[in-house]
Amino acid sequence: MSVTIEKPEKPEQPAAAPETVRSPRSARSLVDAVFRAREISIAGALALLVLFTWIAEPRFLDGQGIKDLLLNAAILVLLAVGQSVVVITRNIDLSVGSVVGLSAFACGKFVSGTDHGALTVLALGLLVGAGCGIVSGALVSFGRVPALVVTLGMLYIIQGVDYWWAQGEQINAADVPQPVLDLGSGSVLGIPYLPLIAFVVLAGTAYVLRTYRAGRELYAIGSSPEAARLAGVPIRRRVLTAYVFSGAVSGFAGALWLARFGTVVADNAHGWELTVVSAVVVGGVAIVGGTGTVWGAALGALLLTTIGSALAVLKVDSFWEDAITGALLLAAISVDRIVRVRMTRALRKRSAR
Amino acid sequence: MSQSASTGVPVLALEGVNKSFGAVRALRDVSLELFAGEAHALAGENGAGKSTLIKTLAGVHRPDSGRVLLDGGPVVFHGPADARDTGIAVIYQEPTLFPDLSIAENIFMGRQPRRALGRIDHKAVRIATAALMARLGVELDPDRPARGLSIADQQIVEIAKALSFDARVLIMDEPTAALTGSETARLFSVVETLRAEGAAVLFISHRLEEIFELCQRVTVLRDGRWVASEPLAGFTQDALVRRMVGRDLAELYPKQDSRVGETVLSVHRLTREGVFRDVSFEVRRGEIVALAGLVGAGRTEVAQAVFGVDRADAGEVRVGGVVLRPGSPTAAMDAGLALVPEDRRQRGLVMEMSIERNIGLTGLDRLGRAGLVKRALERGRAADWAVRLQLKYGSLADHVGMLSGGNQQKVVLAKWLATEPTVLIVDEPTRGIDVGTKAEVHRLLSSLAAEGLAVLMVSSDLPEVLGMADRVLVMHEGRLVAEIPRDAATEESVMAAATGLTDGAGGADGATGGAGVAGDTGAPGPAGDPAATGPTGATGDAAASGHTDATGDAGATGPTGATGPSGAAEHTGEAAGAGPAGDPAATGPTGATGSTGTTGSTGATAEGTRT
Numbered sequence: 001m002s003v004t005i006e007k008p009e010k011p012e013q014p015a016a017a018p019e020t021v022r023s024p025r026s027a028r029s030l031v032d033a034v035f036r037a038r039e040i041s042i043a044g045a046l047a048l049l050v051l052f053t054w055i056a057e058p059r060f061l062d063g064q065g066i067k068d069l070l071l072n073a074a075i076l077v078l079l080a081v082g083q084s085v086v087v088i089t090r091n092i093d094l095s096v097g098s099v100v101g102l103s104a105f106a107c108g109k110f111v112s113g114t115d116h117g118a119l120t121v122l123a124l125g126l127l128v129g130a131g132c133g134i135v136s137g138a139l140v141s142f143g144r145v146p147a148l149v150v151t152l153g154m155l156y157i158i159q160g161v162d163y164w165w166a167q168g169e170q171i172n173a174a175d176v177p178q179p180v181l182d183l184g185s186g187s188v189l190g191i192p193y194l195p196l197i198a199f200v201v202l203a204g205t206a207y208v209l210r211t212y213r214a215g216r217e218l219y220a221i222g223s224s225p226e227a228a229r230l231a232g233v234p235i236r237r238r239v240l241t242a243y244v245f246s247g248a249v250s251g252f253a254g255a256l257w258l259a260r261f262g263t264v265v266a267d268n269a270h271g272w273e274l275t276v277v278s279a280v281v282v283g284g285v286a287i288v289g290g291t292g293t294v295w296g297a298a299l300g301a302l303l304l305t306t307i308g309s310a311l312a313v314l315k316v317d318s319f320w321e322d323a324i325t326g327a328l329l330l331a332a333i334s335v336d337r338i339v340r341v342r343m344t345r346a347l348r349k350r351s352a353r
Numbered sequence: 354m355s356q357s358a359s360t361g362v363p364v365l366a367l368e369g370v371n372k373s374f375g376a377v378r379a380l381r382d383v384s385l386e387l388f389a390g391e392a393h394a395l396a397g398e399n400g401a402g403k404s405t406l407i408k409t410l411a412g413v414h415r416p417d418s419g420r421v422l423l424d425g426g427p428v429v430f431h432g433p434a435d436a437r438d439t440g441i442a443v444i445y446q447e448p449t450l451f452p453d454l455s456i457a458e459n460i461f462m463g464r465q466p467r468r469a470l471g472r473i474d475h476k477a478v479r480i481a482t483a484a485l486m487a488r489l490g491v492e493l494d495p496d497r498p499a500r501g502l503s504i505a506d507q508q509i510v511e512i513a514k515a516l517s518f519d520a521r522v523l524i525m526d527e528p529t530a531a532l533t534g535s536e537t538a539r540l541f542s543v544v545e546t547l548r549a550e551g552a553a554v555l556f557i558s559h560r561l562e563e564i565f566e567l568c569q570r571v572t573v574l575r576d577g578r579w580v581a582s583e584p585l586a587g588f589t590q591d592a593l594v595r596r597m598v599g600r601d602l603a604e605l606y607p608k609q610d611s612r613v614g615e616t617v618l619s620v621h622r623l624t625r626e627g628v629f630r631d632v633s634f635e636v637r638r639g640e641i642v643a644l645a646g647l648v649g650a651g652r653t654e655v656a657q658a659v660f661g662v663d664r665a666d667a668g669e670v671r672v673g674g675v676v677l678r679p680g681s682p683t684a685a686m687d688a689g690l691a692l693v694p695e696d697r698r699q700r701g702l703v704m705e706m707s708i709e710r711n712i713g714l715t716g717l718d719r720l721g722r723a724g725l726v727k728r729a730l731e732r733g734r735a736a737d738w739a740v741r742l743q744l745k746y747g748s749l750a751d752h753v754g755m756l757s758g759g760n761q762q763k764v765v766l767a768k769w770l771a772t773e774p775t776v777l778i779v780d781e782p783t784r785g786i787d788v789g790t791k792a793e794v795h796r797l798l799s800s801l802a803a804e805g806l807a808v809l810m811v812s813s814d815l816p817e818v819l820g821m822a823d824r825v826l827v828m829h830e831g832r833l834v835a836e837i838p839r840d841a842a843t844e845e846s847v848m849a850a851a852t853g854l855t856d857g858a859g860g861a862d863g864a865t866g867g868a869g870v871a872g873d874t875g876a877p878g879p880a881g882d883p884a885a886t887g888p889t890g891a892t893g894d895a896a897a898s899g900h901t902d903a904t905g906d907a908g909a910t911g912p913t914g915a916t917g918p919s920g921a922a923e924h925t926g927e928a929a930g931a932g933p934a935g936d937p938a939a940t941g942p943t944g945a946t947g948s949t950g951t952t953g954s955t956g957a958t959a960e961g962t963r964t
Contacts, residue, residue: 211472213465216454220462223451230413230449231462232434290453347501 074194082249090289095154100269103254108171129251137243166266173262184259222289370419397574412436442515448507606820614638623668643822691774709735738767759790
């Protein structure tokens with residue numbers, strides 16, 4: 001994957017606008033406005049939340065507070081990016097949580113007591129995750145088994161393997177080589193590595209989804225599988241790739257988990273798959289595929305993490321975190337539904353004119 | 354590319370192609386040759402195998418035996434992409450677009466112009482799309498998502514797609530079915546240009562005049578077999594129809610005479626925004642009423658709204674005089690309605706279930722007690738209907754998916770007939786089933802009607818409509834534009850109404866027939882609740898002239914025509930109270946025309962004709 005970063009958020013559109021041949025831009029701006037509205041409203045909610053918490057507890061936004069917030073969000077953002085790519089194709093990957101767990105444990109096992117560098121660990125995590133992704137992806141795309149079932153099965157299988165391997169054992173930070181731990185705690189220009197890495201993956205993925213045929217074809221598959229087939233889109237290969245990507249990102253996140261926490265048990269990231277899916281949906285990626293951006297998904301992940309942190313800072317019972325996440329999810333889905341119906345109607349009127 | 358027509362090697366050809374789907378043999382030993390610079394028509398009735406043939410050329414289906422030849426050499430397409438890459442463009446009957454993606458992306462999916470490093474050149478895509486739109490002479494914003502486009506506009510996007518890769522072979526499956534006259538003309542000029550540039554065109558249309566207008570050569574298919582390939586010059590439409598049908602029509606459409614009884618289904622001013630408007634009609638006992646029109650005219654939608662699958666925005670449906678709760682198929686079933694849907698695989702049957710289970714589905718509460726289903730009762734019900742409908746099956750426990758299309762359709766019919774309905778709505782009852790079964794289905798519908806069932810039949814199959822219906826209701830762009838009685842219904846009169854054209858003769862005939870039918874309904878009209886049955890009664894008889902006349906002016910005035918007679922019918926109600934009760938309906942049309950005097954039904958006919 002190329003990770004060229006050049007402000008990927010729809011860079012050429014404003015520039016191209018005057019050159020477009022005499023076509024009315026109204027429909028486009030309507031659709032654009034709707035989707036930008038989604039991202040803006042999440043960003044707005046995020047800002048309000050941060051502001052409110054900061055007023056209540058100023059330490060929330062001191063140097064260490066921001067750092068914690070970013071560190072906490074980084075892994076969830078990564079997972080959300082991977083998940084979005086799968087959800088855009090009208091599929092789902094529920095195995096991400098256990099892939100993180102397996103990868104973190106495998107990496108820990110591999111490096112404990114050795115002096116391997118950070119890159120080796122990251123590569124290993126990537127491979128472990130990609131391996132899991134290949135299995136899920138092959139079952140979904142070539143085996144034509146519904147994604148929900150396949151990845152649910154993978155969730156339990158991977159978890160089982162992880163438990164069996166760990167046998168109640170845990171990896172201690174003392175055994176993990178220093179370069180790996182530095183990856184989790186170090187920073188450049190005051191920004192920790194983890195969020196930087198997450199941002200690079202996010203920006204790179206967004207760019208590929210927008211600018212490469214393969215990326216657009218993922219949207220095509222999610223929007224109408226039948227039309228994609230007739231348009232000659234290699235559906236199975238693309239779906240497989242989406243799963244391998246999601247798996248690889250999860251495995252990568254597992255390696256980062258090890259770097260950040262040092263201490264690793266068998267059920268790290270247990271239950272995260274649902275948080276990830278929530279983040280993606282809250283961020284505006286339609287669960288039925290075809291629409292949404294990884295930027296939105298990342299914002300969703302950031303919002304969910306921030307809610308958790310804010311509640312902790314405000315000393316609110318952590319029960320409320322789950323309840324608020326659930327409410328946000330329902331709100332997001334309802335808004336999606338209403339917006340879609342309204343927009344279809346508006347577009348139909350436009351074309352009837 | 355060769356500019357000369359029909360000399361040399363065909364660009365694309367089929368040679369002895371066979372293709373079966375399960376037990377159904379869709380194509381048997383079919384051959385076809387497409388030459389550069391020639392427009393070739395593919396003719397045949399519904400179910401003759403045209404769509405399968407196209408999908409074989411498009412790489413969607415692979416032939417069981419036989420060869421596809423490209424420039425004289427055999428090719429094997431592994432998928433639609435292969436066919437596309439050799440320059441074959443296909444425009445399907447149902448446009449297949451990505452609703453969430455922009456028009457530009459829809460056109461260039463998988464083929465976007467690229468910049469360095471394989472990146473999509475979004476600007477070039479947009480400009481190219483705008484250029485295509487300009488070439489087609491339409492104003493569609495390349496950046497607009499495909500969601501919410503009208504069918505005609507979706508068709509335009511499909512055509513733009515074909516244009517975008519300079520197709521050598523352009524295949525069009527009924528592209529004009531949902532287009533207006535001017536849109537069709539625009540399409541034809543584009544096709545003509547492509548042909549002049551040396552493209553081979555394969556064109557399917559049910560409108561024969563279009564075939565004669567656009568094409569130089571025709572291949573006729575019948576029941577999956579090749580019948581003839583010949584030049585169109587010197588051919589007449591009648592000769593072509595004879596080749597397509599090739600058998601005695603009377604045998605295929607065994608219409609029994611039946612006594613038409615009282616009105617059981619009446620639909621009054623039913624409207625669903627953006628889909629259909631102000632649709633009123635009624636169906637009487639013993640009558641088969643066809644709902645004809647082009648694809649996209651809103652017929653299926655009307656049927657679904659009547660049954661309550663879709664909720665209508667306005668209007669009401671009465672069954673046996675009782676208003677039906679809208680949006681509730683359960684209420685419709687309880688009232689005695691049954692709907693045999695258009696798509697039997699998706700909506701008519703549960704493909705993974707057995708024959709008996711499928712038939713049992715509509716009467717689970719009657720197949721046992723306390724919510725439990727008795728297997729013996731379920732099997733008995735299925736066995737009963739399987740015999741009555743001459744179902745061909747191995748065991749009642751077999752999956753319906755194993756049956757042929759025709760037998761599947763019989764299962765759907767059995768499933769609904771087992772509810773003992775008073776009104777049967779059938780949507781495309783014989784689509785995609787073989788001729789033998791087709792005739793059986795027709796015989797069944799006809800005998801059911803003779804037993805007093807009211808049948809509303811939605812059909813795109815014109816011979817079927819003409820052969821089976823006592824009355825033909827025609828829809829055009831969401832409105833009911835004509836009501837044509839059996840003896841006045843011809844291919845021309847129905848098609849004219851369906852395409853929104855004026856047809857004076859059809860209108861006059863309609864009036865004659867309308868008055869004739871009026872004699873039957875006369876009694877229930879004033880006898881029942883005059884306010885309620887008055888307007889619907891008017892739709893039944895007087896509206897026969899009202900509607901057709903309205904078409905004479907403009908399609909849009911259809912509803913005005915409908916309300917006019919309904920007002921008049923109220924007068925009739927009063928007049929009937931005072932005057933002789935024997936002939937009230939005859940005054941209906943007369944009143945509607947605004948002329949004076951109560952005359953006999955012949956007089957009414959004359960007045961109707963005058964309008």
